[in-house]
Amino acid sequence: MLKKARVNKQGQYDNDDVQQVVHKIDEISMNTDSSSVNRHYSNDVLIQALDTKENNDRVHGVSGYVTPTTYFHSVKKTSKDEANILVENEELRRRVSELEAQIHPNLSTSLSAHRSYSRRIMLEGIEEKGKRIEVESMD
Known part of the structure; x- marks a missing residue:
């Protein structure tokens, strides 16, 4: 130019x-x-x-x-913004690990307890090759 x-x-x-x-x-x-x-x-x-x-x-x-x-279609980056993002990321990582720790011990017990309540039901109106389909529900 x-x-x-x-x-x-x-x-x-x-x-x-x-x-x-x-x-x-x-x-x-x-x-x-x-x-x-x-x-x-x-x-x-x-x-x-x-x-x-x-x-x-x-x-x-x-x-x-x-x-x-x-x-130049660029965004101004400041060190303050980068520092805040790093702190926020670290807090999120910590929170995710805490939640995972809470979920993993309870996950196996809750599934086994939930299975005891499961029952078989017949779905009405759904047929496959002349047979009714049985589906296990988790109510």
Whole structure:
């Protein structure tokens, strides 16, 4: 985008500095594979060519109202958010292990007690090859 914006009507660059930046952009683009180009806003091709750091409030070569998060479709991560997520994950793991410990000892006794109440019933209206199907229910 920067290259097209800096070309005059004759297809030439008016300034030698601009031509050097365009040459750097071409070199960086040719040296990097298109699949490995770093599209993260802190180290994109234009920042490398201009040898400047990215201002977090705007994106080089785009209008002043476009922020890096909207242009690069990225979410700002903060260390506070990551720390909260780690703490929450640890609490959830602890709670799951507690619940599993409560369920496993009671699981075998509850099933054996429940089986004593099971009875066989005949389902009316369901026939398979002329035979009624018997189903064991867990009432």
